[in-house]
Amino acid sequence: MTTSAAEVHRALAENIGRVVRGKPEIIRLTVAALFAEGHLLLEDVPGVGKTTLAHCLARSIGGSWHRIQFTPDLLPGDITGVTVYRQRDEDFVFHPGGVFANIVVADEINRGTPKTQSALLEVMAEQRVTVDAVSHEVPRPFLVVATQNPIEMAGTYRLPEAQLDRFLMRLTVGYPDLATEVLVIMSSTAGVSPADLPAVVDVAAVAAAIAEVRTVHVDRGICEYAARLAAATREHGAVRFGASPRGSIALVRAAQGYAATDGRAYVTPDDIKDVAVPVLAHRLVLTAEAELGGRADADVVREVLDSVPAPGPLTTAR
Template sequence: MTPTPGAAYQLIADNVQLVVRGKPEVVRLATAALFAEGHLLIEDVPGVGKTTLARCIAASIGGRWHRIQFTPDLLPGDITGVTVYQQSTERFQFHPGGIFANVVLADEINRGTPKTQAALLEVMAERRVTVDSVSYAVPRPFLVVATQNPIELEGTYRLPEAQLDRFLMRLSVGYPDHDAEKRIVLADCAEVSPDGLKPVLDIADVQRVIGEVRKSRVAPEIVSYAVRLAAASRTHPAVRYGASPRGSIALIRAAQAIAATHDRDYVIPDDVKDVAHPVLCHRLVLTPDAELNQHQASQVVDELLSDIAIPTAVTGR
């Protein structure tokens, strides 16, 4: 029996939280990214469970997952694959790279060179790679979970805005509270790890959930609210470049997925508000003056949510 989107979320969340303790909202947003078939950027200090979270999500669905460790000597072909001449058949044969999996963990993505980072642009947007003028589709569902450490800047390369825009959400795991950290230590002593997790959904189930999430009803007023939020970011005095129309699309897709985690087949304004920070913050480029005054993108989003009127009469549920 196929689980409902809400039941599927609960299965994944319960499974992931056997290892990732004390971060239910982070798990919810990460699962929403999977249901929206978007990509996830997890940015935080070392040791808070960024890689563990990605591995747990991969382990919870019965699909293939690959880990790509980004380093300065990583080549684009290591990600996308290469075409090799086979002397025995006198033909060229394509050897897929690490990107050909359902869940791809791009670990420490900012340690890869810009040329290597650019190898992800096409596949993240179009779910295919082009090698020697031939296109190859990656498996579906397809989720890139990238991690980066903001405090280790030596030997790193800043992600360009064009690539940041392709991530549906950016999350910060944050430090656990005292009780959660105690449970983490006890779990480590008991050798509880992502390797011990069993899949709770298969790929067919995940695909069906993604299809149902895409069918979630979104009233015109909700769409207008998301568009007004994105448009207002472009005229905010602290912002040099605001969210593009891709940002508006991301708000709606993420809101549909959040609604699904509540087992609703329609979106409400609170769903858009819940995803506004993870969807919009990494899409905003602040002015030099704002950066000098230590203005944060999160403050801009707070102001947008405060200034833009929330639709009260929503039709089409």
Template sequence: MSFPQQGGPPDQSEVAGFVAAFQRLQQNVEQVVLGKPEVVRLALTALFSGGHVLVEDVPGTGKTTLARAMAASLRGEWRRVQFTPDLLPSDVTGVTIFNQSTKEFEFHPGPVFANIVIADEINRASPKTQSALLEVMEERYVTVDGVRHPVPGPFQVVATQNPVEMDGTYRLPEAQLDRFLMKLSVGYPDERTEIEVLRGGAVRRSPEDLPAVTDTGTVARLAALTHRVYLHDALYRYAVQIANATRAHPDVRLGLSPRGAIALTRAAQAYALAESRGYVLPEDFKALAVAVIGHRLVLTPDAQLRGRTPDEVIGQVLAEVPVPQPGAAAPALGHR
């Protein structure tokens, strides 16, 4: 059996190094994001997958705190953009200005030129401004006046948004949503955690007080390691079958795109590595399905009237698509 990943699957020392770095980041972020270990874990999985994160929830649940804590934990450049109705595309990407002294046009980069960009309340800006992120999120370049400018790597957009039913919001277009690897919801804390918050457990330390526990070079190296995590052919087929099932579902108008299927496999590789494995299991797909697929599905008007949700459709798809048998993935399990 040949390995499609360059260099073969990671060995035990490489897996252990990844897990140690991942846990350092998770423990650091959880100092200010209390009681949400799975949300933090998924957000960091997206970071090492090279993908972007959209965090949607009602105000006051810690969306921005999560984004700021991730940025503070990484020793690199990070910028925060507060999206408002009057924000212009050039306020995000940058602008070319004529320099009178040099008699030349100079490019002044916008806040998108950073390792982590916090797009706060992204759905309060106009669709025109939102679309300014389309190119850079996909290609890691910004084109201004016909000139392409690369952003630094690693690069991640962590966007927050309020539910679209709230006043003053614009619905993100499907093309924009498809560029987010995951959509997460922080949710309300449980009773014990909320009592701790009220007592000052989260107030004593803000995200800016967190120490940086890793750097951009380490993140880039470990992100490259995730590409070598082994995926059996049966699991590639499993991912495609899940995508096809969403496209053929009677309640779905727009199913999982090829970009979304790629995102599912990439996230599964990083998730498996964080679970101390150099190979992917079907359970990794199931653990990530709602976060990776849910925001990419557009339900039919009839399904929406009946109160169906993307999460329910995903649950039905996962229940109906045959899971690869252990014997089919056995070659992968032997390579640790």
């Protein structure tokens, strides 16, 4: 099994790319989120491969994974687990819920009620759940990959800002180009699916990659750049609430993971720029006027990137 972050990324990207065609940058960002121990929200129209991407990632890692299909009748206990009385032992026993896995695929998360969605808040932030005042740790590494359809409103519940803020990145898979769509059709007719993918890395290799990412050097100038970008979102005229300090921290963490996929031990301003839209856009709350005018949060982040100058030469070692 591979151990370095760059090797783990290469193995995962090649394996996932057998099914998810023509999306190398989306796959790279997905792996970067995994390396940064951040959760991922895949948001797009039906049929573009959101759930397929999540399943391919889960299948490619030799750890445990669970899929939770969110529906209006899903209960919080189905996610976190419940404590039941075992008459034979005359004692209460905890039965783990769906989040007790290395990778949790939360499919169509916005179909769950707000009460059910809130069951994920603690575990996404602290890698543990508390049931009946008892805390239970989930396996590490731990990643939630959630999907949602932003255009279908019937039977859905909008994710609150506190929930969105738990996701390190929000990615849009997008439609494939013509040549890629032909390959997708050919793969589908040949019966290639996520279930056919072998595990190409084990949990120990992923844990080693995560540990390596924590050592990726971040210059003070990079930290200041991330802070200026977050501050600029708060001052933008189209934004009611901008990115918080958690957003600037997430920006640097994601950039570390992104740099590690390239085999680098330092973060550059371009790394920050490459992850800025996936990391910051979903953390913005636009003004009513901006929403009525059709402004998109991603466009606001791009405007901020254009307006905030990147830092000059940086140190690339501690």
